[in-house]
Amino acid sequence: MDNKIRAGIVGSTGYTGGELIRLLLVHPQVDLVFMLSRSAAGNKVSSIHSDLLGETDMVFTSELKVVDVLFLCLPHTESKLWLERNYISAQTKIIDLGNDFRLDPEFYTRNFVYGLPELHREKIKTAQEVANPGCFASAIQYALLPLAKNKYLNGVFVTGITGSTGAGIQPQATTHFSWRNDNVSAYKVLEHQHTGEIKKNLEVLNHKEVKLYFVPWRGDWARGIFVSATLECCQSLNELYALFEYFYQDHPFIGVSRENISMKQVVNTNKCIIQLEKKEEVLVVHSAIDNLLKGASGQAVQNMNLMFGLPEDTALHLKPLAY
Amino acid sequence: MDNKIRAGIVGSTGYTGGELIRLLLVHPQVDLVFMLSRSAAGNKVSSIHSDLLGETDMVFTSELKVVDVLFLCLPHTESKLWLERNYISAQTKIIDLGNDFRLDPEFYTRNFVYGLPELHREKIKTAQEVANPGCFASAIQYALLPLAKNKYLNGVFVTGITGSTGAGIQPQATTHFSWRNDNVSAYKVLEHQHTGEIKKNLEVLNHKEVKLYFVPWRGDWARGIFVSATLECCQSLNELYALFEYFYQDHPFIGVSRENISMKQVVNTNKCIIQLEKKEEVLVVHSAIDNLLKGASGQAVQNMNLMFGLPEDTALHLKPLAY
Amino acid sequence: MDNKIRAGIVGSTGYTGGELIRLLLVHPQVDLVFMLSRSAAGNKVSSIHSDLLGETDMVFTSELKVVDVLFLCLPHTESKLWLERNYISAQTKIIDLGNDFRLDPEFYTRNFVYGLPELHREKIKTAQEVANPGCFASAIQYALLPLAKNKYLNGVFVTGITGSTGAGIQPQATTHFSWRNDNVSAYKVLEHQHTGEIKKNLEVLNHKEVKLYFVPWRGDWARGIFVSATLECCQSLNELYALFEYFYQDHPFIGVSRENISMKQVVNTNKCIIQLEKKEEVLVVHSAIDNLLKGASGQAVQNMNLMFGLPEDTALHLKPLAY
């Protein structure tokens, strides 16, 4: 127990909080010290995350303790409010899973690094604060980063589809089983909140504007994002594959596939899988992630590993669902 | 329009109300006069039941009108309250889809007939008030009525599984897509609220007590109930099939199948399908219905047809979902 | 029975054949004379289409009879072969649900009209042969026809997703439940077989080339297609809605919605529903159909109604699944 990383979670009854608990409870270098929840304080963690029955006797608390790393799993816009109202030691590293600091990294004496490890690995290693990317933002950036790096991006048409866990644990009309089952629908068309962070990062690499037209869809599963990005591109498929493979060669969680992919290959893992298809001058890039893992809590643990000098993949070799 | 049955619906924004609207809008002998809803009064019907876009321009109302038949689609226990607070002409026939009058048929000057058409067809024809049966109650009675008629019932072990529409339109934890998808669970084990009406009707026929052990499960689909009832029985499979076929010979919505059945055969129809299996002295009876149709609104229209002297199956030849 | 349309189906054990049987058995003006099937000849129709138990005692046959209208529900490329090998009277109207005649309308003395009723209603009324459109082709054309009519189309980026019935009844790896459930994947990217018929019809109206980039996805439901088409367009959203409403004003099965749509609004109906969204100069058009009905067999019956002078919607007011 001595030298373990002491970790705490703020907002631990939702989906991303739950996934963090699952990952950190079995992380060999982490001592999960507290799970904060106003609504559930005093209740057993396994009473909310019932799959953890027998795995932990811990209870949710309303009391902060000093830790080495603090994960914020709060609804969007609430991280800033929470940090304003609670004193956190400057020694404590912070990983925020919301979108408050993705575009506005500076906050009092804090300075958040955008935590896409395959883009900012070195910066993350020395960061005290990390803004964990959005789920769609991760999937779309993985599909486009190598192209931006080579300044190939102009207009990109993206359709992405996500599972019901992307909509949060509070029941609502669009997550009612009777409505969502066997259904598909579009939402936030051309104005999804992740568009900003995607464009910002791509444009830095691309050295010019990236016109991004993003149509998000709701799918009828719980976990998983699948994205297809269509753009004009004159390089050959082989050149493009080589470029993607080179870009991701040192990144253990990104798989570039020359065979057809499907979303379920990555469900319940921290992996992203990418496939390219080309016809004449048109390129289509498919990518898939688990929105709660590579798109949220797995990414956060990967960032924590980097921030504490651990192997990037510690505790992230997860058994895929596969079927 | 002259001689049409004027119909009104009370509580018309939920699942059973919606199904009634769908059925009555295209019923050739019905003029759907109003759809009452406190919460949605003034809104277009198609704004709640969005599949009806283009089918009707009607709006929900909060105003009662005089009609020939009134359907009550209220939460359980609210039908009585509603009838106490609203004056309904004695000329108006009432079909209640709740469970208030299934066991307690008498109410002021009203006297409800239990509306299982295959059991009480003649009584329903002359009834002014009908208590529409519960969904599980329908499926289980169809599986057991011919046996009760022959006094074959002692102890019966029943497992039944239902879709998410059985839990109502208000979002809750157990209808959240993330929880319910790919999941199954038991609820109200040995104490489901339909047990009373099932036992009552079976025991009248059976001339002795029927011990009914009912384990209800939640399934991960929106529509459909499947039931397997296991009991000891010394008749041969052929005798039993003959008995079921005879019992249901005049009932157009009950299909007795000598081949394996599956639930989806009856989804989006007003049919019940039944199969028997036997090994040594043990009989298993499977039955399946659409919980919103033969288990609720389709049954209610069948009852209305009988009460108004129409052919029982008017407007109930529905296209099955099939796949 | 006297004056009814005598109809026959060739290839009647698959999904589109099954849907045709369901529709024609209850069509008031049709006498369904035979259902041809080599593999199932002699078997009861309800042994394959088990939801029809109790609805018909007909058996599949291998023998052709003279009919007024013949529906061909054969795998793609097999309609031509079949017509070459079988003599069909010139008096018999033919509706082909395959893609053999969509681009090549002339065949011996036959001359197929492309059967999109909202585009070619008058031609269909007098046609002896109709080539029924593809399912994706229908959904995409409904989304784009009013734009093509006004010559607004240049490049269009389309993502469409379809259910497992689109892949046919023969079990294969990509329709195995264990693989497809909770999964999504792309296929035939930029080279789907319906692209030809879509482009051909749009370009006739558009008076110039339409660049169509179509990414088809497989979804995890049985019925339903949802399509989002993205394109540059300088008209206002209100102008565009007016244009769509005008274009479809006489077409009972096309609903133009100013509220958010979802696919399940049209499942188990012959309807198409369309919604527009716009941001700056970018327009997104969503459309949804049931691939087996408006995308296949429902469309075929609508065409038959037109060809025989019946009201276009005869026997096509189907109860929506809704949930």
Add this chain to the structure above:
Amino acid sequence: MDNKIRAGIVGSTGYTGGELIRLLLVHPQVDLVFMLSRSAAGNKVSSIHSDLLGETDMVFTSELKVVDVLFLCLPHTESKLWLERNYISAQTKIIDLGNDFRLDPEFYTRNFVYGLPELHREKIKTAQEVANPGCFASAIQYALLPLAKNKYLNGVFVTGITGSTGAGIQPQATTHFSWRNDNVSAYKVLEHQHTGEIKKNLEVLNHKEVKLYFVPWRGDWARGIFVSATLECCQSLNELYALFEYFYQDHPFIGVSRENISMKQVVNTNKCIIQLEKKEEVLVVHSAIDNLLKGASGQAVQNMNLMFGLPEDTALHLKPLAY
């Protein structure tokens, strides 16, 4: 690598073979030496188990090597044939995932122990051959073992439901997505092949006959079994819970829950979860497992751990799917 257990898998392209590969590739004490497959020999493992892309470059082989432990993942009845045709050193331990040796443990010089670790842990530790239990057999025995131990069993009525992976990877009519989605059906009613092994083990403990009436259902998910067993029992719920908790106190994978359980709590884990409910003299026991893990490959690894003196739970702390 020195002292690792050398393992081989026979029949490694199916679901249970795939799960074994996933588990053994990351098992710290195992060196997975070969994966045998006649049909796929020469192909990359990741070409069949596509989620393993990037995890292994191994290829399927048709060549046996000497190993410390051999897992047989063959269709039922084929294990015996395979062992007759292939020489396996007496030093090699064998774990058979089929049902050939569950009831017939003796085979030439081999003598299979029934591998239910919570029942036969000590025997398994010294066994050279283990017959891994069936999936339904595991779930049902976990629900009933403590009752049998106390001789409480007479007649037991069991309904169990399983996912599509239980039916194997070969596509068939009942695993076609279009048929299985939103569907439920019964199969092998009162004659499931696991009944024998369940009765045998229970009766040894129970010291008298156990009448077991088992109705298996097919559910519409890929992974997971849920079972409800109903029986007469005069002990109180508290006594029974105490009895179950005592029976399983040393068994890390069995969770006895006093709160409502649902199947997804254990999906993608090696756990079984059990809940009791009681009304008057009737007891209902629910249990749930992942059919491919605690019901097959996870159980097999647990057995291997025991046979080689490793902690029972090595490499079996799997991240639950949870949602």
